[in-house]
Each structure stands twice: as structure tokens, then as C-alpha cells.
Amino acid sequence: MTDYPEPESYYRDMLAKQVNGRTEVVLPFGRADVMTDTMVWEVEPISRWRHGTVQALQYAGQCVQQGALALYGSPLALQDAYSALSALPSPGLELWWLTDSGFVHIRSRVEILDHLPESEQPPTPPSKSPVSLLPQPAPKPAPCQQYNSRGFEVWGSPYLEI
Numbered sequence: 001m002t003d004y005p006e007p008e009s010y011y012r013d014m015l016a017k018q019v020n021g022r023t024e025v026v027l028p029f030g031r032a033d034v035m036t037d038t039m040v041w042e043v044e045p046i047s048r049w050r051h052g053t054v055q056a057l058q059y060a061g062q063c064v065q066q067g068a069l070a071l072y073g074s075p076l077a078l079q080d081a082y083s084a085l086s087a088l089p090s091p092g093l094e095l096w097w098l099t100d101s102g103f104v105h106i107r108s109r110v111e112i113l114d115h116l117p118e119s120e121q122p123p124t125p126p127s128k129s130p131v132s133l134l135p136q137p138a139p140k141p142a143p144c145q146q147y148n149s150r151g152f153e154v155w156g157s158p159y160l161e162i
Contacts, residue, residue, distance in 0.1 A: 008033075011072050011098060012043040018102050032059045039066045041096065046073035049081040056093050066091060068105075072098035075115045082112055 016023045016034045025035040034041040040059045044052030052069050060067025071081060078097065085093050095106040097115060106112060 008043060008045070011070070014098075015041060015043055015070050015096070015103050027059060027062045029058065029062060030055070032063070034070070035059075035063070035065070039068055039094075041068045041070045043070045043072075046071045046075070046077050046081065049077060050084075053081075053084065053093065057088075060091075060093070066094065068094035068096055070096040070098070070103055075112075078106075078112050078115060079109070082106060082109065 012023055012033045015021070019034065019036055019039070019041075021034040021036040021039075021041070023034055025032045025040075032040045033043040040056070040063055042052045042056035042059060044055075049069065049071055052071070056067040056069045069081070069085065071078070075097070082095055085095050096103045097106050099115065104111075
């Protein structure tokens with residue numbers, strides 16, 4: 001099953017055009033999908049993000065440039081990919097994601113939420129009524145329903161006569 005109907009080369013070329021990069025750049029050990037003067041990208045469907053991570057790290061090490069992983073497809077594994085890439089030692093890899101307007105650099109978990117379908121969104125906490133920090137007056141007692149023989153209010157004491 002493919003994440004998108006187009007072949008990987010379609011998305012590779014889309015990214016190259018967006019960043020004004022070169023495609024299929026020959027390196028000593030492999031060919032980088034997209035490369036600019038400062039970055040090197042591996043383009044993969046989201047289902048192959050682990051494989052793409054290894055390739056992007058290898059390419060970045062060979063050309064001493066910032067590596068990046070550009071993913072496309074269903075965003076269900078996007079949080080997993082972000083977590084893994086965030087755990088890499090510096091300089092790590094940048095994560096790029098294909099949106100309707102092109103590839104975007106994902107810099108935080110909050111940005112991932114913008115790309116998740118409604119069914120995968122975390123539940124929103126219930127809204128709470130605002131809490132006042134000002135002292136509140138004590139509530140007034142309910143009106144008394146019973147009086148003793150002298151006309152005083154009786155507050156439920158069994159020892160006072162009515």
C-alpha cells in the first residue's frame with residue numbers, strides 16, 4: 001500500500017523546486033535525493049521514515065551539511081518520527097512534512113497537531129469557569145424555618161425547645 005499515488009521521484013522533484021536544490025546528487029556512498037549548498041534531504045513516504053532517517057544521517061555525514069528527512073503520506077506516524085529525530089544528538093536531522101502548500105519544516109510537537117486528522121487529535125480539556133483570586137463573601141445562611149418559644153431561630157439543634 002502506498003501513502004500517495006505518485007512515485008517518490010515526484011515528491012523529490014517537488015521539494016527540489018521548492019528549495020532550489022539539485023536532485024540525485026552523487027556522494028561517495030549513495031545519492032542524495034535533494035541537496036542545496038547548506039542542506040541535504042532524504043525524501044521518503046512516512047511508512048519508511050526509519051529507513052529514511054538512516055539514509056539522511058549518512059548523507060549529512062558525507063557532505064558535512066545539515067541533514068533533513070522530508071516525509072509525505074498519512075500523518076499517523078508523524079509524532080513517532082518527530083520523537084525519534086528529536087532524540088538524535090546535535091546537529092540531528094530536520095523534519096519536513098508535505099502539506100497542501102508544499103513541504104514545511106516541523107519544529108515542534110504543536111506544529112504536528114496542525115497536520116493530524118480530526119480523529120487523531122488529542123482530546124481538548126474541558127473548559128473551566130474562571131477562578132476568582134479575590135476573597136469571596138461568605139454565603140448567607142438559608143432563612144430559618146423554625147423558632148423557639150422565645151422567638152429565636154433554631155438551627156436544627158435537638159436540645160432547644162420549639
